[in-house]
Amino acid sequence: MxxxxxxxxxxxxxxxxxxxxxxxxxxxxxxxxxxxxxxxxxxxxxxxxxxxxxxxxxxxxxxxxxxxxxxxxxxxxxxxxxxxxxxxxxxxxxxxxxxxxxxxxxxxxxxxxxxxxxxxxxxxxxxxxxxxxxxxxxxxxxxxxxPRTIHAGRANGRLFTMMAGVGLDAHVVEGVDPGVKRRIGKGAYVLESLAQIARWPSPRYRVITTDAAGHVREHEAASCIVAKGHFYGGRFVCAPDARLDESGFHVCLFEAGGRLAALGYGAALVTGRLARWTEAKGGSGYRVVPAVRVRIEGPVGDPVQGDGDTIARLPVDMETAAPFRVLAPPLRPVSRLP
Structure with missing residues (x-):
């Protein structure tokens, strides 16, 4: 040195x-x-x-x-x-x-x-x-x-700070081998994603959102990520306008099912083109909706991942938890985030 x-x-x-x-x-x-x-x-x-x-x-x-x-x-x-x-x-x-x-x-x-x-x-x-x-x-x-104040989410009583997800995302998290993860890092998630997609049965999930005005809406999706922040899986952007210092969620709905759609979503995420998926697919396929409460139903017992670990099983109810303080630089405006 x-x-x-x-x-x-x-x-x-x-x-x-x-x-x-x-x-x-x-x-x-x-x-x-x-x-x-x-x-x-x-x-x-x-x-x-x-x-x-x-x-x-x-x-x-x-x-x-x-x-x-x-x-x-x-x-x-x-x-x-x-x-x-x-x-x-x-x-x-x-x-x-x-x-x-x-x-x-x-x-x-x-x-x-x-x-x-x-x-x-x-x-x-x-x-x-x-x-x-x-x-x-x-x-x-x-x-x-x-100290800066940020908000966590709660899924069936368990807290998450960045995101919670169901569908392919959660099955990958649950299935990844810890030993492989220690050896090759993020590559372990790539390998497990390919293995999961190869045998993916394409279940559907019912996502019920309640917004700040009290409006309740139902959605159907092949996978769903409930985001507190805009990053996912490192520095990939899933919910561009989400901020940790705001309560509530940005609910990312991956509506198209099947193996090809799963591969397409993955490619769009890692290349920074996920937000353009809706335009490419004629107005459907990927949407982000705001919510203060979320309920997700699907195959009973399906995993729910939070911050990269399994934290709950379906059905799951999510709400904003109490705020807490973290030692960090001032949060930048969303417009300045990558």
């Missing part, structure tokens, strides 16, 4: 000292190994009080977040922020733990802001928040950024 690069990644952070509790998933980030340690070094050099705990298995990040929010992991002192170090699944667990701790009866502790050290395959929430990728810049954000 050159001296210039060494200085760039270990530069101390000059910002007001914060007490940070980092919940780290040691399984995540094989291709980004070492990032968390360098961020912690930069934080401590800048005067931050940093404690780190590691997860030991599924849902452990959620448990640890609930304990951390009450100060149980830091000698009774509630951290100024709780940082999720891992992929989108780890972040999802931490958010569920934080909001559950804040809504317990009797009343739980105050809602502690969330910070992110993105180590996963897609890091969709980090992309949506426009988090910096450099070590010093990311540490500076954790140490000094003003």
């Amino acid at each position: 050159s001296s210039a690069l060494h200085l760039a990644v270990t530069e101390p952070v000059s910002a007001p000292a914060r007490r940070l509790l980092i919940i780290h998933n040691p399984v995540a980030g094989r291709r980004r190994r070492g990032l968390m340690g360098r961020v912690v070094d930069a934080l401590r050099q800048g005067g931050a009080d940093v404690a780190v705990v590691e997860t030991t298995g599924p849902r452990d990040a959620e448990r640890l977040a609930g304990l951390a929010a009450s100060g149980a992991l830091t000698d009774g002192r509630i951290p100024d922020a709780i940082v999720a170090s891992g992929g989108d699944g780890t972040i999802n667990e931490v958010v569920n733990g934080l909001l559950a701790a804040a809504t317990r009866s009797p009343p739980g502790p105050r809602l502690t802001p969330l910070g992110l050290i993105p180590l996963g395959t897609a890091n969709v929430l980090a992309a949506e928040l426009d988090l910096p990728s450099g070590v010093a810049e990311l540490a500076r954000t954790l140490a000094g950024a003003v």
Whole structure:
């Protein structure tokens, strides 16, 4: 490593000292190994009080977040922020733990802001928040950024921060091999998508949306993604006008069924042409509708994916959850988003 690069990644952070509790998933980030340690070094050099705990298995990040929010992991002192170090699944667990701790009866502790050290395959929430990728810049954000308020969604009681989906999308998420995912990253989703499409039975889903004015509408779709943010699967744009700092959803309806349509949707998504699908198909095929509540019915027991993990089964009811705060730069206007 050159001296210039060494200085760039270990530069101390000059910002007001914060007490940070980092919940780290040691399984995540094989291709980004070492990032968390360098961020912690930069934080401590800048005067931050940093404690780190590691997860030991599924849902452990959620448990640890609930304990951390009450100060149980830091000698009774509630951290100024709780940082999720891992992929989108780890972040999802931490958010569920934080909001559950804040809504317990009797009343739980105050809602502690969330910070992110993105180590996963897609890091969709980090992309949506426009988090910096450099070590010093990311540490500076954790140490000094003003918390921003964003809104999560809730699906059958389980929270999601970016999107929830049914249909091919959810079956791919449920079917992907974790070992293959660790070895080849996003390529694992491509392989599983092709395998699912080859045997896809093309079920239909009934999507019932309620908008802000109380109007209830029914739709039929081959797949559906209920979006909180505009990114999907990394930096692919699915819902161009969705924003995390607004309540409600942008419901993406993939109306055409069959294998060829599934391949076409996938190609349109990765090439940035999904919004043009409706024009190409003569006014049908793909639509985005606003909603404050969503109910989806279909094959009973079908998976519902949220933030890249299975979080529920059909039928599913979705609504906006309580807002929470996250350490991130100011959200940009939609017109400036890619």
